[in-house]
Amino acid sequence: MSVQPTGASCVSCASCGRTLEPADRGRPRLYCSRACQARAYRARRVEGPAEAQGSDDGATHLTVERIVRAGIVVADTEGLDALSMRRVATELGTGTMSLYRHVASKDDLVTLMVEAAMADVPLPGSPARNWRHGLERAAHRDWELYHRHPWILPRVMVTTRAYFSPALAADSESAFASFDGLDLEPADAFRYMFMFASYVQGVAVTLVSDAEAARQSKTAGPREVKAADRAQDPLYEPGAYPRLARAMRAGADPWDLDALFASGLAGVLDGIAADLARRGIEP
Template sequence: MSVQLACASCGKPLEATNRGRPRRYCSRACQARAYRARRAEAPADAPAGGGDAPEGRSDAPPQLTVERIVRAGIAVADAEGLDALSMRRVAMDLGMSTMALYRHVASKDELVALMVEAAMTGVPLPDSPPRDWRHGLERAARRDWDLYHRHPWILSKVMVTTRAYFSPALAADSESTFTSFDGLGLEPADAFRYMFMFTSYVQGVALTYVSDVEAERQARLTAKRGEEEPATGAGGARSPLFEPGAYPRLGPAMRAGADPWDLDALFVSGLAGVLDGIAADLARRGIES
């Protein structure tokens, strides 16, 4: 009974080995999972205790760590988009073989999740309470806007973290934004509704932004290959949008509102409208701002 009969990682029953020593894992996957768990438990205190590599040597290659892998992944995604992110690519950038990464991250999905966490932690949360709710939400919107500019690839993955998984960085961000409503005496459900409306708007604008970034990247790729500038897109001069009479409302609106395509100005203007909507609801409930 004292003999270990279950895999230390997955808990599956385990036949005894022929020698006296018991085996601990039922498969290589479980073995690697336990390895990663051990690494995660003892993150950086080892250099003081054990006889680790000094790490400062110039000839010794730096050890592979989760942090270095995540940093390399973020660098690739920032520079060339999530499509260019592959395990082989990250490993090559780090000078390691592909499979060496799997000692530290369980899969590409986990790597991306870690990248999201790291990137969100990279933009600092405000440390002072906001002057009022409007100031707090504007500050939070600017923070998110910065985040999506630095790491456009986040948007397509934040949604994965929205409700199905728990993300500490995202929760901290939300908690910080919720402080905007402190002192108003709001019902939690109302605060949630305001947050939902606010976040939806910001994410919607971010979607337009990342689509622009992606389209520009695509255009740069095809231009480098085909050497031709289409100008037939919706923003181009020969766009069907601007054929006279074709789109009598949309055409002039695009010309007037988006001809110098200033997404920041549009973002700020729309944000003001969203906050006005919240103000109207607050007034209707008799809550002075």
């Protein structure tokens, strides 16, 4: 039995856990042998400092909000496919396992990211002037959301699968409020909203696709970018496809998706207005 110096306490080897006698002078011992010291050094090189210590990096600065915001930054700049708990941990400068103390999984993280991203584009604070005004501002709110966060579109698409999201429910409730005062049957309100949302999200597919292509082109070499540009040239040349060439030169050279979106939206709303009039429903 060893006798401990007065006022001292035992410590454990940082590698194997064996009890060490505390030093009575100089720096305290961390390892029981040079072999344990070398083993710990190799672990830090392979796993990183945080993970070599069981990912207990003392990351008291972490919160759910910070993790979610870091995830949004990664998805905005690198795409949702690049998102992982490890990538978010790197963004925050912490160990991967530290994130799991706050967020259970990547799927849970993406769910929280959707909620936060939608909250960044607030719902209208006042009632719509009429049904058309209500749907117009709902459409432009969603369009702005897809511009800011292209990755969010697949997570909010119209679907027959039932799932609940507080932000999506609030967004839909606000849009449906556009029909207040028309005395519509719920099934008719749903039919109009389905047509409206399908248009907005359908055009957004093109927007998101272009945003992803632009993001990827930043990492492509000049040779790949030029090849992609040349591949588009036949669409604009008269010849085998004269109608297509004329239409593309007139309407898509250059592309102005914002203008095309607004024009198409007006057509959809005109269609709803015509159907309301046919059924004798006064706005």
